[in-house]
Amino acid sequence: xxxxxxxxxxxxxxxxxxxxxxxxxxxxxxxxxxxxxxxxxxxxxxxxxxxxxxxxxxxxxxxxxxxxxxxxxxxxxxxxxxxxxxxxxxxxxxxxxxxxxxxxxxxxxxxxxxxxxxxxxxxxxxxxxxxxxxxxxxxxxxxxxxxxxxxxxxxxxxxxxxxxxxxxxxxxxxxxxxxxxxxxxxxxxxxxxxxxxxxxxxxxxxxxxxxxxxxxxxxxxxxxxxxxxxxxxxxxxxxxxxxxxx
Numbered sequence: 001x002x003x004x005x006x007x008x009x010x011x012x013x014x015x016x017x018x019x020x021x022x023x024x025x026x027x028x029x030x031x032x033x034x035x036x037x038x039x040x041x042x043x044x045x046x047x048x049x050x051x052x053x054x055x056x057x058x059x060x061x062x063x064x065x066x067x068x069x070x071x072x073x074x075x076x077x078x079x080x081x082x083x084x085x086x087x088x089x090x091x092x093x094x095x096x097x098x099x100x101x102x103x104x105x106x107x108x109x110x111x112x113x114x115x116x117x118x119x120x121x122x123x124x125x126x127x128x129x130x131x132x133x134x135x136x137x138x139x140x141x142x143x144x145x146x147x148x149x150x151x152x153x154x155x156x157x158x159x160x161x162x163x164x165x166x167x168x169x170x171x172x173x174x175x176x177x178x179x180x181x182x183x184x185x186x187x188x189x190x191x192x193x194x195x196x197x198x199x200x201x202x203x204x205x206x207x208x209x210x211x212x213x214x215x216x217x218x219x220x221x222x223x224x225x226x227x228x229x230x231x232x233x234x235x236x237x238x239x240x241x242x243x244x245x246x
Contacts, residue, residue: 008056011049015060016067021046021245024061025075026054029221030101034075036225037234046071046245054079061093073241077101080147082192083138094240097233102195104233105224112202114215119205126201127193129157131185133164134193135177138185148172153200 006014015022023046025031031048051057054076061074074093077100078086086095096104115123133156134149141147151168158165164174185192193201199217206215215223224231 005050008051008060011051011060012063012066014049015070015072018047018070021071021073023048023073023075023241023245024051024057025049026051026057026077030075033101033105033225033234034238037229037238058090058093061090064092071245073244075237075241077195080138080141080149083142092244094237094244097236098191098195099193100195102199102221103191103193104237105221105228105231106195106198107190108231108233109224109228111220111224111227114206115202123202123205125162126153126157126204127189128186129163130197130201131189131193132177132182133157133168133174134197135181135185136172136174138181139177149194149197153197153204 011024023034025034025048028050031050035048051060057074057076064070064072076093076095078095078097079099081095082099086093098104098107112120112123130153133151137147137149141149156164156168168174189198199220203215203217203220205211206220207217208214
């Protein structure tokens with residue numbers, strides 16, 4: 001079943017008219033995840049509407065008084081609120097446990113078992129470097145400055161020396177973050193490190209040209225989703241959604 005794509009105004013108009021239970025999600029990736037789980041478990045019969053990002057979903061949520069009788073579950077990524085907390089006026093939105101839906105998929109999987117022993121060691125070393133950088137960005141965010149968390153690891157890391165690159169250090173005026181925060185990230189990286197970054201780290205090794213078989217970003221997402229259908233984080237979201245739609 002294709003997922004409807006509408007503008008913000010069209011979604012609001014739709015929600016004011018429909019009697020169907022509706023899941024409102026941030027984007028296509030989220031819709032694909034929840035639609036697949038729904039097909040497997042038969043837990044939902046209604047519409048999944050895709051917003052063009054979290055800001056649009058939140059904007060629609062804040063206008064929910066214009067369609068007070070709809071049965072709606074609002075599903076969104078925590079993003080940087082993982083390191084603070086969502087605003088109190090968004091209490092009706094169901095947020096991911098981790099930074100994003102990719103984190104929730106990854107964290108309750110055993111996808112890292114695909115790594116060979118040598119790859120595991122390299123993977124752990126790269127995670128340490130990436131967590132140092134990401135801790136710096138968290139501190140920038142908490143200080144009210146712009147955090148560039150969407151930077152690709154290929155921009156951040158000099159793989160020849162396995163450290164944060166000199167160019168990136170200069171670009172970001174990088175300063176070593178507090179070791180306590182870095183250790184917190186390392187110990188809980190599956191939920192705390194930005195999901196797309198988390199996947200970039202493992203794909204760095206699983207897609208290596210010398211490797212057979214190779215796995216892409218998309219295939220890792222698919223494996224996390226389809227090999228681990230009893231994912232507790234996904235089920236927590238769906239359980240809360242079921243309450244909203246009842």
